[in-house]
Structures are given as structure tokens and as C-alpha cells.
Amino acid sequence: MACRITELVLDSRDPERLAEFWCEVLGYVVLDRYEGSIEIGPEEGFGGLQPTLILSPTDNPKTGQLPLHIDVNPTDRDQDAELERLLSIGARPADVGQTGEESWHVLADPEGNEFCLLRRRLNG
Structure with missing residues (x-):
């Protein structure tokens, strides 16, 4: 087990x-x-x-780039719509050295904890 x-x-x-x-x-x-x-x-x-x-x-609390972070996937909308929703509830873009070519968005929650919004949509 x-x-x-x-x-x-x-x-x-x-x-x-x-x-x-x-x-x-x-x-x-x-x-x-x-x-x-x-x-x-x-x-x-x-x-x-x-x-x-x-x-x-x-x-x-430790903030910023932690050794472990959360990845989320949209379940009922595309990535762009979910990005807009997350920004409207308090997420903000975070820079961890992305090139701009990534298929994901790096964001920070209201306390600065980084997380990623991935592209694929999962069934709810």
C-alpha cells in the first residue's frame, strides 16, 4: 500500500x-x-x-518561490477566461524568469505565494 x-x-x-x-x-x-x-x-x-x-x-510566512507550489487547471472555461477570473479575485502576475513562451501563467495569491495556471482544461 x-x-x-x-x-x-x-x-x-x-x-x-x-x-x-x-x-x-x-x-x-x-x-x-x-x-x-x-x-x-x-x-x-x-x-x-x-x-x-x-x-x-x-x-x-515564507513567500515567493517556494520549493513546492500549487498548479491549477481550469475545469469549466479556457485558460484565458480563467486567468481573467483569478486576477479579478486577487491573484496577480508573478515573475520567476519566464520567457513568455510558456503555456502556463505564474501568479501569486494575495500573500505572494506563487502558483501556476496551466493550459489544459479538466472535467469538473
Whole structure:
């Protein structure tokens, strides 16, 4: 038997704001709040095929280019429309040395955590 990823933990100055942002990005809901941390995930809750995200409070989160980052794919629209939506909810372009020829967009969430919007569209 092997392991699978069930949770991703992201340190945050403002877990409420990041929970709101990532719920909007991923179509997640708030599952739990505990000692300042907020766990968000799919409506069916913890243990499903998709990992949950735990936004953990800290006064000094690491930001920018982290050793691990999140990639997202549009599920119900093309990449350009999804890029426009993500920018409208608080994402901003991030420069990590792209050439401009990439098929993905590098963005940052409201606290500066980088993530990529990939091109292919997945079925919801």
C-alpha cells in the first residue's frame, strides 16, 4: 500500500483572507477552524480524491518561490477566461524568469505565494 496526499499546509498572515481566495479559486468550502487555522476542501470533506488545504497562522510566512507550489487547471472555461477570473479575485502576475513562451501563467495569491495556471482544461 502507498500513501497519498490528503492535506497541504500553507502558512499565512491572514488565514481568513487566504481561505476566501483559495475557496474561490478551487471551488472549496471551509471544513474546519481550529486554533486560528482554517481547513478548506471539497464539499464532500476530508479523505476524498482531492487534498484539503490548511491555512495556518504565522507572523512570518515564507513567500515567493517556494520549493513546492500549487498548479491549477481550469475545469469549466479556457485558460484565458480563467486567468481573467483569478486576477479579478486577487491573484496577480508573478515573475520567476519566464520567457513568455510558456503555456502556463505564474501568479501569486494575495500573500505572494506563487502558483501556476496551466493550459489544459479538466472535467469538473
